[in-house]
Amino acid sequence: MPDEHGDATVVVPVGPRAEHLPEQLRALARQVTDRPLHVILACNGCPPATARSLVADTWQGPHTIEIIDAAEMSGPSYARNSGWRRSSSPTVLFCDADDIVASGWAQGLLTALGRADLVGGTLEHDTLSGLVRTSWGATGSCSLPRKFRYLPFIPSGTLGARRAALEALGGFDVGLHRGEDVDLSWRAQQHGMRVERAPAAVVHVRRRSGARALFAQAWADARSDAVLLARHRPHGAHWAIHDLVREAAGVAVAAAEAVVSADGRTKLASRSGRFAGHACTIGALARAARRR
Structure with missing residues (x-):
């Protein structure tokens, strides 16, 4: 102690x-x-x-x-x-x-x-x-x-x-x-x-201000996930294509909320940034997910 x-x-x-x-x-x-x-x-x-x-x-x-x-x-x-x-x-x-x-x-x-x-x-x-x-x-x-x-x-x-x-x-x-x-x-x-x-x-917490900054932060975080997954997949971390489908559904929900609230627009920026980051590195994520 x-x-x-x-x-x-x-x-x-x-x-x-x-x-x-x-x-x-x-x-x-x-x-x-x-x-x-x-x-x-x-x-x-x-x-x-x-x-x-x-x-x-x-x-x-x-x-x-x-x-x-x-x-x-x-x-x-x-x-x-x-x-x-x-x-x-x-x-x-x-x-x-x-x-x-x-x-x-x-x-x-x-x-x-x-x-x-x-x-x-x-x-x-x-x-x-x-x-x-x-x-x-x-x-x-x-x-x-x-x-x-x-x-x-x-x-x-x-x-x-x-x-x-x-x-x-x-x-x-x-x-x-x-x-x-x-x-x-x-x-x-x-x-x-x-x-x-x-x-x-x-x-x-002071979140990034503006949709563009929120999108960019989420995008950068998501693009780095393949490295993290590759390192920890042998220990039990998991990713599959249906996780990306789930993220796409989350973007759709946030898009509907964005029509009526500022909070929805904030979520849309972050969720769409994360989805885009994962989508453009899907090959690396898939390879990392198969690693033993």
């Missing part, structure tokens, strides 16, 4: 766009915890000088903060790995620079880490969506998400880990441009580690 009397590190990868970072910094500074937090901003595209300026303008609170240059390799996985390896804390928490953590987020993850190796909080989609209420609701409040009819996984935007687990797994795979959090969660479970949810650890 992690040392409950030691500190905990929060790693925040900071990419080229840091316009929302001040809001996240204020939220992290206000965290109410039973132990000190040390926040590490791992700059991967954002100049460290810019991060230092934002910290000077916004950081107030009992917790400490550090800025590191993590730009030797591009991508959030490298930044997250640089951050947790910089620390010596027995527990490490991860969140994103453009979201906003609730005041009890860190404590929710820390409490859950008393009984598991990796834990995932709740991603709440409504508060920052610009809409009064959406059907996106919250991810992780009742159960962790799943993919390819396989094991649950923890999104990296609200992930807590024991340091020993990260060391045993080698951290995030920097060779994966997408789905690295899915891969980490699955590898942990394949190694017999315990993965649980921490529903009290809430993060208010």
Whole structure:
């Protein structure tokens, strides 16, 4: 078990766009915890000088903060790995620079880490969506998400880990441009580690704005799925052509909802992007699905 009397590190990868970072910094500074937090901003595209300026303008609170240059390799996985390896804390928490953590987020993850190796909080989609209420609701409040009819996984935007687990797994795979959090969660479970949810650890997620941005994000995520499936198919991940048919049906439903609601138009952009990404890589997905 992690040392409950030691500190905990929060790693925040900071990419080229840091316009929302001040809001996240204020939220992290206000965290109410039973132990000190040390926040590490791992700059991967954002100049460290810019991060230092934002910290000077916004950081107030009992917790400490550090800025590191993590730009030797591009991508959030490298930044997250640089951050947790910089620390010596027995527990490490991860969140994103453009979201906003609730005041009890860190404590929710820390409490859950008393009984598991990796834990995932709740991603709440409504508060920052610009809409009064959406059907996106919250991810992780009742159960962790799943993919390819396989094991649950923890999104990296609200992930807590024991340091020993990260060391045993080698951290995030920097060779994966997408789905690295899915891969980490699955590898942990394949190694017999315990993965649980921490529903009290809430993060208010800032979704991409505009249909084009939502489509592009879903498309890019879907195009990377063949690599993830090929890696984990021998362990039990599954994909078949009827999954693509099911996605097409979901696009049709969202198209009907888009006529009458903004929420429907948002879902249509994401669902159609995912369907298009899978459709244009159907050959790679099929080959990965046959892999033994």
